[in-house]
Amino acid sequence: MSRSTSTSFFSPRRVLIIAQSTVTQLVRMKIFYFLAPVALLFLGLQFFDAIWFEGPEALMPEQELRMHKNICLGTMMLFTSLFAIVATALLIPGDIEDRTLYTILCKPVPRLDYLVGKLFGVIAVLFIAMLVMDVLLVTTLHFRTEDKILQTTEYMTKIGYPEREIAAGRADIAAHGPTMILQFGVISHFLKACVIAAVALLISTFSTSTLFTIATSVMIWIIGSFQSIARDGLFNDATFGEAPGWADKIVGTLISLIFPDFQLFESISDAAARAEDVLYGDMAQLAGLSAVYIGIYVVLSWFVFSDKEF
Amino acid sequence: MSEAAAVEVKNLVKDFKGPFRGKKVRAVKDVSLTIAPGEVYGLIGPNGSGKSTTMKAVLGLVAPTSGTCAIFGKNSTKVDSRSEVGFLPENPYFYKHLTAAETVRFYGRLCGMRGRVLKDRIEEMLELVGLQDARDRRLKGFSKGMLQRIGLAQALVQDPRLVVLDEPTAGVDPTGSREIRDLILTLKNRGITVFLCSHLLEQVQEICDRVGIIHQGVLVNEGRLGDLISLEDKTELILQNASPDLMEQIRTLIEVTHGTDLVSEGRARTTLETLFLKETQAKPSGESKVVKVRKSRKRVSK
Ligand SMILES: Nc1ncnc2c1ncn2[C@@H]1O[C@H](COP(=O)(O)OP(=O)(O)OP(=O)(O)O)[C@@H](O)[C@H]1O
Numbered sequence A: 001m002s003r004s005t006s007t008s009f010f011s012p013r014r015v016l017i018i019a020q021s022t023v024t025q026l027v028r029m030k031i032f033y034f035l036a037p038v039a040l041l042f043l044g045l046q047f048f049d050a051i052w053f054e055g056p057e058a059l060m061p062e063q064e065l066r067m068h069k070n071i072c073l074g075t076m077m078l079f080t081s082l083f084a085i086v087a088t089a090l091l092i093p094g095d096i097e098d099r100t101l102y103t104i105l106c107k108p109v110p111r112l113d114y115l116v117g118k119l120f121g122v123i124a125v126l127f128i129a130m131l132v133m134d135v136l137l138v139t140t141l142h143f144r145t146e147d148k149i150l151q152t153t154e155y156m157t158k159i160g161y162p163e164r165e166i167a168a169g170r171a172d173i174a175a176h177g178p179t180m181i182l183q184f185g186v187i188s189h190f191l192k193a194c195v196i197a198a199v200a201l202l203i204s205t206f207s208t209s210t211l212f213t214i215a216t217s218v219m220i221w222i223i224g225s226f227q228s229i230a231r232d233g234l235f236n237d238a239t240f241g242e243a244p245g246w247a248d249k250i251v252g253t254l255i256s257l258i259f260p261d262f263q264l265f266e267s268i269s270d271a272a273a274r275a276e277d278v279l280y281g282d283m284a285q286l287a288g289l290s291a292v293y294i295g296i297y298v299v300l301s302w303f304v305f306s307d308k309e310f
Numbered sequence B: 001m002s003e004a005a006a007v008e009v010k011n012l013v014k015d016f017k018g019p020f021r022g023k024k025v026r027a028v029k030d031v032s033l034t035i036a037p038g039e040v041y042g043l044i045g046p047n048g049s050g051k052s053t054t055m056k057a058v059l060g061l062v063a064p065t066s067g068t069c070a071i072f073g074k075n076s077t078k079v080d081s082r083s084e085v086g087f088l089p090e091n092p093y094f095y096k097h098l099t100a101a102e103t104v105r106f107y108g109r110l111c112g113m114r115g116r117v118l119k120d121r122i123e124e125m126l127e128l129v130g131l132q133d134a135r136d137r138r139l140k141g142f143s144k145g146m147l148q149r150i151g152l153a154q155a156l157v158q159d160p161r162l163v164v165l166d167e168p169t170a171g172v173d174p175t176g177s178r179e180i181r182d183l184i185l186t187l188k189n190r191g192i193t194v195f196l197c198s199h200l201l202e203q204v205q206e207i208c209d210r211v212g213i214i215h216q217g218v219l220v221n222e223g224r225l226g227d228l229i230s231l232e233d234k235t236e237l238i239l240q241n242a243s244p245d246l247m248e249q250i251r252t253l254i255e256v257t258h259g260t261d262l263v264s265e266g267r268a269r270t271t272l273e274t275l276f277l278k279e280t281q282a283k284p285s286g287e288s289k290v291v292k293v294r295k296s297r298k299r300v301s302k
C-alpha cells in the first residue's frame, strides 16, 4: 500500500476548506439578517434631513452630505468591528466546548491551518457585509449628491452667479459624493475590523469562555481606538515641563504593542468623510500596518494554541 | 516483514492540572501497549480510568507528560501521524448547521480528498452507517445514535489504516450496536487495525483479539482475549435434548470421580441481547410475530 503521507506544515487548500465551512456556518447562523436594519438606516437617512436642511443651511449642501457619510461610515465601523469580535469569539470557543475541534484536529490538519482558516472565514463574511453596506452607501449618497447638485445649480442660477462659479460649486459638492476617497474610508474600517478579528482570535485561544473573549476584545478595541490620545496624555505631556522618563516610555511602548493602535485607521476614515485628500501611500501604509498586526496576532495565537489540550 | 506497530504507546504518563494550583491529577500512569497492524484491540476499565486520555494521547490531542505515542512509527505529536487514522471521540459532536452528507464531505476534504472519489465515498459511507435517509438533514435534529453513526462515517472517510473508537456503541440501539460490531469485524477482515474502548464487555469479548484492562490509570492486565477469559480449571458442558436419565448418569459419574465438583447446572441461556435482536429483527408485520412467540412460549411451559 503506498499513500502520500506527508502533510505539509501549512496548506492553503485546507485553510480554504476551513474558511469555507466557517462562512457557511456564519451564513446559516443568519448573521446577514443584521444587515436589514443597517439598510433601513441608510435608506431612512435619505429622507431624514432633507427637511432639516431647509432654509439657509441649504446653502451648505456639503455639510449635509458629510453628515450622511459620517453616520453611514460610523455604522459600518461599529457593525463590522462588533461583528468581527462576536463571530470570532463564538466560533473557536464553541468548537472547543462542543468538542468539534477533536474531530478536526485528529484529521491531518495542522493547528495553524485551523486558526488561519477560521480567521479568513470571518474576514470573508466581513468583506461581504462591508461590500453590501458599501453599495448601499454609494447608492444613497449618489442620489443625494445628484439632488444637491441640482438644487444648488438652480439656486445659483436664480441668483445669477456666473457660469464658472456655478461649475465650481457643482464640483465642490461632487467631491463630497461617492468618490474614491470615500472608498478609502470604507477600506480603513474594513481593515480595522480584520485586525479586531485577529485580536479576538488570539484571546479566544486562551480564554475559556465566549463572554470573556467578547468583553476583553471590546476593551482592546476601545483602548486601541483611544490609545494614542491616552498615551500622549499620560507619557508625553509637555505641560508638566518634563520629558517622559524611561519607565514611562517602556510602559508606553508595551501598551502600543499589546493594544493595536487604531489612530491611523481613524484619521484616514475621518479624512475620507471630510473628503480631504488621502494619499495612496497612506493607504498602502495602512494595509501594511494591518497585515503586520494580523500577522503578529496570528503567530501569537498559534503559540498559545499549539500547546493547548482539550 | 518488519512493519511498524499500528499503535505504540511507551511509558505514557499524563497529568492534568487540578482545580487548585499545584495539585495535579495523574490520569494515566506509565501505560505501555503495542497494537500490531490488523489487530482489534479493546481497552476496558471503569469510568475515569484513563481510557479516553490514552486515546487522545495516541491522536496527539493531549501532549504526554512523559513517554511517547506513535502511529505506524510516526510520533503522535506530529501532524503527519494523523493521515492514516480515523477517530471517533466519545459523545461526538459536529457542526449542527451541516447536513449528514456535508459533514462527511467536510472531513473528507480535510483529508485531501476531492472530486468524484470523494462524492462516491460520501455515499458509500452514509450507506455503511445507515444514514442515507438522513443524508440531507441537518445534524441539529440528530439523535445521539445518529451522531455516533455520522461520527463513524467521518472517521472512516479517508479509508484509514487505523481506526480509534472511543465507545463506538454508546447510545446506539441494540440493532445499531450489532451493526457497528459487524462493521468492526468487516474492518478487521480488510486488515484495518482497530483500537477501541467500550463498557459493553460482551461486545469487546466478541470482537477483540487483544484486551487491556486499565484501572486508575494503570494497565493492570493485558493479553490475548482467549487467554484472559478462559478459566483454566473449569469446563463448561452444553447439551441438547439431554434426557433426565443421561443427566443422572453424568451426576453419578462426577460424584465418584475424585477431585471434581459440579459447580452449577442449568439451562443454557441465550443473552438478552440475542433475544432483543430476534424480536426486533423482522420489522414489518411485527404484530403477528408477537402472537406467534407467545403461543410457542405457552407450549413450552405446559
Ligand atoms: N481535560 C482534563 N482536565 C482535567 N482532568 C481530566 C481531563 N481529562 C480527563 N481528566 C481526568 O483524567 C481521568 C481519566 O479520564 P478519562 O476521560 O480518560 O476516563 P475514561 O476512562 O475515558 O472514563 P469514561 O469511561 O467515563 O469515559 C479522570 O480522572 C478525569 O477526571
Ligand SMILES: [Mg+2]
Binding pocket: B051, B052, B053, B090, B166
Ligand atoms: Mg472515556
